[in-house]
Amino acid sequence: MTQTLIIGAGITGASLAFQLARRGETVTVIATHTNGGLASAASFGWLNASYYLSHPHYHLRHEGLAAHRRLMEAVPGLPTSWSGCLWYEATGPAQEETASDLAALGYRVDRLSRLQIAERLPTLGPIPETALFFPEEGVADPGVLARALIAASGAQVVTATVLDVTHAQGRVSGVLTDLGPMPADRVILATGTGTPALLAPFGYTLPMLKRPGLMVRTNPLPPICPVVLATPDQEVRQDREGRLVAPASAGHQSDHAETLGAFPVVVNATLQRLRALFPGHDIHFAHQAMALRPVPGDGLPVVGQGPVEGLWLAVMHSGATLAPIVAECLAAEISGGSDSPLLTDFRPSRFK
Structure with a gap:
């Protein structure tokens, strides 16, 4: 069975854990801090598409509102209101x-x-x-929402600091943490402003x-x-x-x-x-x-396959609005589905 490690327990990592678990994936969430993350806990929580940087960005944000409503149907009692x-x-x-x-x-x-x-x-x-x-x-408290989604996912949560992403023969093999190595078939970086440091050993520069x-x-x-x-x-x-x-x-x-x-x-x-x-x-x-808010260099989300096979990225602001739709699309891709048109303009490859 494929083992997936999600690094980061904010709203982005939590949404991914929930969506992957719904698809039958075995998921472990690794977080330095308590569930809910740092940036998510300091978020305003405004869910909107009235602010956008491009038409593709608008459409992704607008679909994000619909994805929040789908989450409310799937997990009753979420702290989201309209x-x-x-x-x-x-x-x-x-x-x-x-x-x-x-x-x-x-x-x-x-x-x-x-x-x-x-x-x-x-x-x-x-x-x-x-x-x-x-x-x-509408509004949501992303920190509270993240904790609810991780609980609903049933994912194992490990409190540790990821020091390095390990790989062999062009494919991810897991992570090295302050508790020791953790093997995995997939690693997803939902690590916000901590992402560039984890990508640097691969020769990949992610501007933030x-x-x-x-x-x-x-x-x-x-x-x-x-x-x-x-x-x-x-x-x-x-x-x-x-x-x-x-x-x-x-x-x-x-x-x-x-x-x-x-x-x-x-x-x-x-x-x-x-x-x-x-x-x-x-x-x-x-x-x-x-x-620190996780804002990529051009202000747009960075979502998709990373520099080696099995390594995926999900870095964005505002995760409060975008995390649920990004998680739906990315979880489908990770599980073998076709590439989502909604994510076309936001691939990591644009920074190569």
Whole structure:
């Protein structure tokens, strides 16, 4: 029986474990950290296709939303909800251009007036003149989702640090860990920013952007933000416990900053923006999660066969949206199916 090792227990590795297990594969997940990963635990968790870098990227993200819904049917009780997103990161002609572009792709877009915005979000302080509403979008906690999918997969989980990917005669043979060698017929790297170091011995360079992310959670509050809210200054959502969840940078998805700044300054600035959005509420800092986001050099996913037979790669941002569809497509390929057209533009070979 084929033995598959998945390195990484974030949302990408967990989704792959689930999909491969459904196909009868024997899967072991190796993770340095607890199930849920580092980047996944620090994710905003916004599921969307309104942000995209190319038309193939849009289609992959859009299919990602459908794949999340299929997961909800397969595993009841997953922490995924479909609140929609109220968006006005751009205004005026730029907002209308966004609406027209998305509508032309078949995305559902509602144009809202100031009155309609106030009706949907009466707690919002400054009400913009117009906004877009994306009803297909939702939220999930990728760390919690990853743990649920690993549990549903039945995969064995080993806590260890992978030091090297071993190979012989042009084919992967397993990994070397701090606990010793682990043989395998397949190895899948769902290792985020740790991937380049594991590929370097093969003479393969995977460029990664430096994109630190800091997620702030507040004290529990009454229901004040029933949607994902994307403004020019702040993205924010409210979790099931009533806490506001907010990236510490505006335009989190397209943020190009390589440093975060001093922690107290960044957190206080985020809290000030939240208090301006929701005046009259006692908003305070409660928790933070920080990680380097796994953003490949061109911003697009890297998915497919690696530099030797039996070695596969799955590195992407945002895994919150993309992991379920990437796992469906890649698991089918790994199990002997045909190449997925959805993954054509995202193969590792583009960096050779």
